Amino acid sequence: MTLADRWLLPDGVDEALPKQAAKIEHLRRTLLNLHENWGYQLVIPPLLEYLDSLLIGAGSDLDLETFKVIDQLSGRLMGIRADFTSQVARIDAHCLKHEGVQRLSYCGSVLRTTPAGLDGTRSPIQLGAELYGHNNIESDLEVLSLMLETLTVAGLSKLVLDVGHIDVVRGVMAASGLTEEQEQKLASLYRAKGLPELEAFVASLQIEEQAKQWLLALPRLCGGVEVLDKAEQALRDVSESVNKALSQIRVVVNAVSARFKSVGLHFDLSDMESYSYHTGLVFAAYVPGYGNAVARGGRYDFIGEVFGRSRPATGFSTDVKTLVSLADVRLEEHKKVLAPIASSEELWQAIQALRADGYIVVEQLEQTPDISEFDFQLSPDGDGWKLVSI
Numbered sequence: 001m002t003l004a005d006r007w008l009l010p011d012g013v014d015e016a017l018p019k020q021a022a023k024i025e026h027l028r029r030t031l032l033n034l035h036e037n038w039g040y041q042l043v044i045p046p047l048l049e050y051l052d053s054l055l056i057g058a059g060s061d062l063d064l065e066t067f068k069v070i071d072q073l074s075g076r077l078m079g080i081r082a083d084f085t086s087q088v089a090r091i092d093a094h095c096l097k098h099e100g101v102q103r104l105s106y107c108g109s110v111l112r113t114t115p116a117g118l119d120g121t122r123s124p125i126q127l128g129a130e131l132y133g134h135n136n137i138e139s140d141l142e143v144l145s146l147m148l149e150t151l152t153v154a155g156l157s158k159l160v161l162d163v164g165h166i167d168v169v170r171g172v173m174a175a176s177g178l179t180e181e182q183e184q185k186l187a188s189l190y191r192a193k194g195l196p197e198l199e200a201f202v203a204s205l206q207i208e209e210q211a212k213q214w215l216l217a218l219p220r221l222c223g224g225v226e227v228l229d230k231a232e233q234a235l236r237d238v239s240e241s242v243n244k245a246l247s248q249i250r251v252v253v254n255a256v257s258a259r260f261k262s263v264g265l266h267f268d269l270s271d272m273e274s275y276s277y278h279t280g281l282v283f284a285a286y287v288p289g290y291g292n293a294v295a296r297g298g299r300y301d302f303i304g305e306v307f308g309r310s311r312p313a314t315g316f317s318t319d320v321k322t323l324v325s326l327a328d329v330r331l332e333e334h335k336k337v338l339a340p341i342a343s344s345e346e347l348w349q350a351i352q353a354l355r356a357d358g359y360i361v362v363e364q365l366e367q368t369p370d371i372s373e374f375d376f377q378l379s380p381d382g383d384g385w386k387l388v389s390i
Helices: 018-037 060-065 085-096 137-154 166-176 180-192 195-204 209-220 226-234 240-259 303-307 320-326 345-356
Strands: 048-050 067-070 077-080 102-109 125-132 160-165 264-268 281-286 295-299 313-319 336-339 360-363 376-381 384-389
Touching: 018 102, 018 125, 018 137, 018 320, 085 102, 085 125, 085 303, 085 313, 125 137, 125 320, 137 240, 137 281, 137 295, 137 313, 160 166, 160 240, 166 180, 166 209, 166 240, 180 195, 180 209, 195 209, 209 226, 226 240, 226 264, 240 264, 240 281, 313 320, 336 345, 345 360, 345 376, 345 384
Parallel strands: 160 264, 336 360, 336 376
Antiparallel strands: 048 077, 067 077, 102 125, 125 313, 160 281, 281 295, 295 313, 376 384
């Protein structure tokens, strides 16, 4: 690396300059206050942990996204967190040990080996909330509603909520009698949305014709609310778990339509984005003109099992940097004062009094400062000091 290149950052790693940083911090405080008002307590896990604790139960996708380092003290492999969920599950299981419903929120930097999407960052500031100890649709609705409220308070509009349920795909696969290898192949085809390849693969399977129709129907069950009517008709004979999953999605539709009337609804019942991680209802929010989801969430029961406490859980996360880039975050305006260097106790007290009243006071270190940046100048007034408009 040449001297001229040493200031460059790695691809996908960015930094926030003063104006952007102020917006990020303002929004972070606002959203954490919102979560506190909903009863969610803030936790701050460490940036890195031993790898076997950080990744356990989190799925292979997270393993690939996690940077690994060697701990020079113990010689053990450590990971820099790429996601908060495993850490918060550990806190719930081992540190808090609460038997009832536990609501936790968090916000902090994560680091990923690859960006999320074509224009994603590798160093998001992840903010989210998780609810432990309740395994019914009511807690899913609470977390989903908090996610939509979070995005609304952040200033995003024209939101579209994409809703799915892991048990729809899993139920159809289980009822079709597929091998594990066939399920993995089918999952990759669903992710790729490759219908010709999917049709050829399904035709080659030695399974009942009805099962083939179910497998081919899934990727076509994509669209608006009318998709649910089609799904309930096409998949009604698959299994009770599929019927229950579709029923839960219907409950979500009714609740979101009542609580967030301006939010659009979309459904993709072959969505495999969270197949290895989640266990039930899954949801993601989008805004027009931005290709990636601005927030994702869903149910991930049993994640605490590896820590000795099998607790039902549901939650969501978003990236504060992304929210700031998409929303018009307005900062509180503070008047700016240019003051002489505090060379006396009286002047020091005057400056501190102005700062306590909410003014930004900058001492004049330069002989010819750019006074256009300031609203007032602190000038002598007899034995005291006064503000003079600039």
